[in-house]
Each structure stands twice: as structure tokens, then as C-alpha cells.
Amino acid sequence: MGTSTRQQRTHKAILNAAEDLFLRDGFLGVSMDQVAETAAVSKQTVYAHFQSKEALFLAFTQALMEPAGDELGKRVSEQSLDLEFEDYLRAFAHQQLAIVVTPKLMQLRRLAIGEATRFPELGATLHKLGPARSINRLEFAFRHYRNIGQIRAPNLREAASNFNWLIMGAPVNDAMILGDAAIPGRELLEAHAEECVRVFLAAYGANPPAYFE
Amino acid sequence: MGTSTRQQRTHKAILNAAEDLFLRDGFLGVSMDQVAETAAVSKQTVYAHFQSKEALFLAFTQALMEPAGDELGKRVSEQSLDLEFEDYLRAFAHQQLAIVVTPKLMQLRRLAIGEATRFPELGATLHKLGPARSINRLEFAFRHYRNIGQIRAPNLREAASNFNWLIMGAPVNDAMILGDAAIPGRELLEAHAEECVRVFLAAYGANPPAYFE
Numbered sequence: 377m378g379t380s381t382r383q384q385r386t387h388k389a390i391l392n393a394a395e396d397l398f399l400r401d402g403f404l405g406v407s408m409d410q411v412a413e414t415a416a417v418s419k420q421t422v423y424a425h426f427q428s429k430e431a432l433f434l435a436f437t438q439a440l441m442e443p444a445g446d447e448l449g450k451r452v453s454e455q456s457l458d459l460e461f462e463d464y465l466r467a468f469a470h471q472q473l474a475i476v477v478t479p480k481l482m483q484l485r486r487l488a489i490g491e492a493t494r495f496p497e498l499g500a501t502l503h504k505l506g507p508a509r510s511i512n513r514l515e516f517a518f519r520h521y522r523n524i525g526q527i528r529a530p531n532l533r534e535a536a537s538n539f540n541w542l543i544m545g546a547p548v549n550d551a552m553i554l555g556d557a558a559i560p561g562r563e564l565l566e567a568h569a570e571e572c573v574r575v576f577l578a579a580y581g582a583n584p585p586a587y588f589e
Numbered sequence: 590m591g592t593s594t595r596q597q598r599t600h601k602a603i604l605n606a607a608e609d610l611f612l613r614d615g616f617l618g619v620s621m622d623q624v625a626e627t628a629a630v631s632k633q634t635v636y637a638h639f640q641s642k643e644a645l646f647l648a649f650t651q652a653l654m655e656p657a658g659d660e661l662g663k664r665v666s667e668q669s670l671d672l673e674f675e676d677y678l679r680a681f682a683h684q685q686l687a688i689v690v691t692p693k694l695m696q697l698r699r700l701a702i703g704e705a706t707r708f709p710e711l712g713a714t715l716h717k718l719g720p721a722r723s724i725n726r727l728e729f730a731f732r733h734y735r736n737i738g739q740i741r742a743p744n745l746r747e748a749a750s751n752f753n754w755l756i757m758g759a760p761v762n763d764a765m766i767l768g769d770a771a772i773p774g775r776e777l778l779e780a781h782a783e784e785c786v787r788v789f790l791a792a793y794g795a796n797p798p799a800y801f802e
Contacts, residue, residue, distance in 0.1 A: 402703070404617070483706070489765045490615075490703020493696070499766040507762065537759050538788060545754025549720065549761070552702045553712040575751060575792035 387425050389415045394436040399483050403433055403491050403498075434501055440484055441505040448475050449513065457517060461526035462577060464517060469543050469569035472510060476544070477559055482551045489552065507544075511536045529580045538579075542572045600638050602628045607649040612696050616646055616704050616711075647714055653697055654718040661688050662726065670730055674739035675790060677730060682756045682782035685723060689757070690772055695764040702765065720757075724749045742793045751792075755785045 393414035397406040408429055412419040426432035451471045456464055485502065492499040514536035521527040529535035547565065550558040560568070606627035610619040621642055625632040639645035664684045669677055698715065705712040727749035734740040742748035760778065763771040773781070 485766075486702050486705055489699050492699055492766060492768050496768055499768060503763070503766045507766075534784060538755060538784070541758025541762070542751060542755055545758030545762075546750050549754070549758075550716070552765075553698075553705060553716045553720075555705050555709055555712060571747060571751070575788065579788035579791035 386415075386417060386421060390417065390422055390425055390432070391436055391439050394432050395440065398433060398436055398487065399480065402487055403429070403495065408432075430495065430497070433495075434498060437484060437488070437498060437501050438505065440480060441502065444475050444481060445505055445509050448472060448510070451475075452513075457520050461521045461581065462573060464521070465539070465573045465576060466569065468514065468517075469539075469572055470566060472540075472543060473547065473565045473569055474562075476506075477547050477551065477565065479556045479559070482548070482556060482559065485548070486552060507540060511540050514539055526582050527580050528582050535576075535580050539572070539576050542575060543569065599628075599630060599634060603630065603635055603638055603645070604649055604652050607645050608653065611646060611649055611700065612693065615700055616642070616708065621645075643708065643710070646708075647711060650697060650701070650711060650714055651718065653693060654715065657688050657694060658718055658722050661685055661723070664688075665726075670733050674734045674794065675786060677734070678752070678786045678789060679782065681727065681730075682752075682785050683779060685753075685756060686760065686778045686782055687775075689719075690760050690764065690778065692769045692772070695761070695769060695772065698761070699765060720753060724753050727752055739795050740793050741795050748789075748793050752785070752789050755788060756782065 390411060393411050394406075397410055397414060406429075408419055408422055411432065412422045415422065422432070426435055448471055452464070452468045456467055459467065485506075488498050488502040511533070515532050518527055518529065518532045518536055522529065522532065527535070547560055547568065550560075603624060606624050607619075610623055610627060619642075621632055621635055624645065625635045628635065635645070639648055661684055665677070665681045669680055672680065698719075701711050701715040724746070728745050731740055731742065731745045731749055735742065735745065740748070760773055760781065763773075
């Protein structure tokens with residue numbers, strides 16, 4: 377038990393070192409020696425926990441993305457399906473923007489994109505834990521709302537993908553290309569979320585709301 | 590005149606070499622020596638045309654992106670504003686997907702994103718010649734269509750950005766993360782364009798079309 381806890385602490389220390397170094401210097405810019413030094417362990421210990429730099433990078437990607445996705449799932453849970461469709465959409469849009477459009481996750485995404493060609497497993501992991509997880513959740517929720525007559529969409533996956541990218545397209549892509557300075561402030565993100573909900577309901581809602589004014 | 594033509598040919602040869610090498614090996618993976626060798630000129634000549642690797646990368650970025658943007662402007666020109674709003678949107682969506690979602694431009698975009706933190710001028714150039722140029726065009730067109738009563742949008746720039754990312758969000762981001770294999774085929778892209786036009790008109794059209802069935 378004591379051993380297991382110490383091993384867990386070491387595991388965590390290596391992941392923390394990996395996070396600091398990789399986010400700053402990218403996959404190619406970091407050596408396993410640096411990871412060992414920053415984590416204050418031997419290089420042998422690093423390799424005992426993670427068999428390669430690729431494996432460490434994948435583990436660090438999961439360690440950053442899984443909690444973010446879990447947090448979104450907690451804030452917009454299956455209980456949220458008790459909400460009116462419009463309120464569900466609003467909650468999802470606001471929470472997703474707040475949780476995902478952050479400097480750490482945006483930098484991880486830049487790194488994964490920069491390495492996409494050389495390191496396809498990284499892109500696949502990021503896709504599975506990021507957009508695909510969100511779109512799967514939306515599709516699940518939309519099925520419920522279609523069953524109770526609140527959404528009109530012959531293709532729920534397409535509707536889920538369109539809602540996801542309507543929300544994330546502008547802020548994520550601006551952050552990708554222009555850097556963290558392009559991450560919009562909270563107020564702008566909230567106004568954006570509201571407009572995305574309005575657009576989506578006009579196109580897919582069972583009772584499109586009256587147009588503004 | 591003969592000299593100028595030879596200089597232009599040399600300029601073009603260096604840009605072509607830069608394109609081949611940078612798209613394959615990225616900014617950090619290419620040296621000016623390799624560019625000189627591939628272009629079959631001296632390194633001194635490379636530096637006579639482009640003062641630094643950064644300047645060469647920016648020039649290569651412009652050389653790839655400007656013609657793509659010009660081509661979109663030619664295919665969906667100011668004359669296209671004579672079209673019904675729906676047909677204008679359809680033309681824009683189809684042409685933008687066909688011209689932009691290509692392996693070369695997607696790879697350039699991955700490189701720019703991978704370098705965004707270290708090389709902000711590159712991101713700014715890509716943004717100006719890419720999404721910002723498209724959104725500016727849409728905003729210009731939307732002003733015309735609002736004047737003739739075919740679009741209802743208090744904020745034309747927001748409407749333009751939402752249309753742009755509704756179209757580009759899914760295919761561009763999948764290509765960024767998952768690589769060229771994720772670029773959808775022509776038929777899928779066309780179906781996507783049609784659905785984006787339908788969604789956009791439902792939200793912003795003056796006479797939202799009847800819902801399918």
C-alpha cells in the first residue's frame with residue numbers, strides 16, 4: 377500500500393513534469409532526460425512508468441483531456457435531460473466553451489495538430505477524448521429530445537456535429553492560429569453561446585422561437 | 590527584362606523548393622541549405638531573395654494561400670450577388686470547401702498552428718489570408734442581401750463568422766487532428782454544404798424555407 381502510493385506519486389510527478397515541458401517546448405523539443413530531471417527521478421524510473429516518449433505524451437494528453445471531458449459530463453449530465461431542450465443546449469454550449477477554450481487545452485491541441493502527420497495516434501486520442509466525445513454526448517441527448525418531440529432532425533449525428541462546430545469553430549480556430557490572445561473573454565463567449573442556441577433552434581427546433589424583435 | 594525574368598524564375602524555384610520541403614518536414618525540419626540544394630541555387634542566392642527562413646516561410650504561405658483566396662473570389666464574385674441569397678450561400682459553401690479543404694492547404698494550416706506560439710506572424714498571415722478574408726467577403730455580401738431584405742441579422746459579422754464556421758468547422762478540424770484521411774469526399778462535402786445553407790437560412794433568412802417534409 378505504501379509502495380503503491382509512492383509509485384502513484386512518482387507517476388503523477390512524471391506526468392506533471394511532462395505537462396510543463398511538453399506544453400512549453402512541444403513533443404520534439406523535450407527529452408526524456410529533461411522529464412526525469414524536472415520530476416526529480418532517474419531516467420530509468422521514467423521508462424519504468426512510460427515505455428517511450430510517445431507513450432508519455434499520450435498519457436499526458438489523456439491526463440489533461442479526460443478530466444475536462446468528465447467535468448463537462450458532470451456539469452451537463454443525464455439529469456440535464458430533464459431540462460427544456462433550449463435550456464439543455466444553453467447549458468452545454470456555455471459549459472463546453474468554459475471548460476475547453478482554455479490556454480492549456482488550446483496549447484495541447486496545437487501540439488497535437490503540429491504532430492498529426494508524424495504521430496497519428498496522438499491525433500486519434502485527442503479526437504476521441506475531445507470533439508468525438510462531445511458529439512457523442514450531444515447525439516445521445518438529441519435522441520431523447522427527438523423522442524419527446526423537441527428536435528426535428530433526420531440525422532442526429534449531423535445535427536450534433538453542426539451544433540458542436542457552430543459553438544467551437546470560431547473560438548477554437550482563432551485560438552489555434554492566433555494564439556491565446558485570441559481566446560475571447562467570458563462575456564463574448566456567453567453571447568456567442570446564446571446566438572449558437574438561437575441558430576440551432578431555428579434550424580432544428582420543433583417550435584422555432586420567434587425571431588428577435 | 591531578360592534579367593528580371595531570370596530573377597523571377599529563380600524566385601519561383603526557391604518558393605517551389607520551400608513548398609516541397611516545408612510541407613513535408615515543417616519549419617524546424619528544413620534548413621536554408623536544403624532549400625538552396627533543392628532549388629539548385631547557392632545559399633547566397635536564397636538569402637538574396639528571402640532574408641531569413643522566417644521570411645521564406647511567410648512568402649511560401651502567401652504563395653499557397655493568395656491564389657486559393659483569389660480563386661474563391663473569382664468563382665463567387667461580386668457578380669454572384671445577382672443570385673438569390675440561397676444560391677449565393679450555396680455557391681460560397683461549395684466553392685470554399687472545394688478550394689480550401691485540400692491536402693496542401695490543410696498541411697500548411699497544421700504547420701502554422703504547430704508554430705503559432707513561436708512564430709505569431711505566421712499565424713497572423715494565415716488568418717488574414719484565410720478565415721478573415723472569407724468572413725470579410727461574406728460580411729460584404731450579407732450587407733447587400735440585408736439591403737434588399739433577404740437576410741435578417743443585426744450583427745452581419747457574427748452571421749458571417751457563424752456561416753463560415755458552420756461550413757468549415759467539422760471538415761477542417763477533423764483534417765487538422767486526424768490527417769488527410771479524414772478529408773471527406775466530394776459527395777459528403779456537398780451534402781454538408783447543403784445542410785449548412787439550410788441551417789443558416791432557417792436562422793438568418795428573411796423567409797425561412799419550409800422544413801424538410
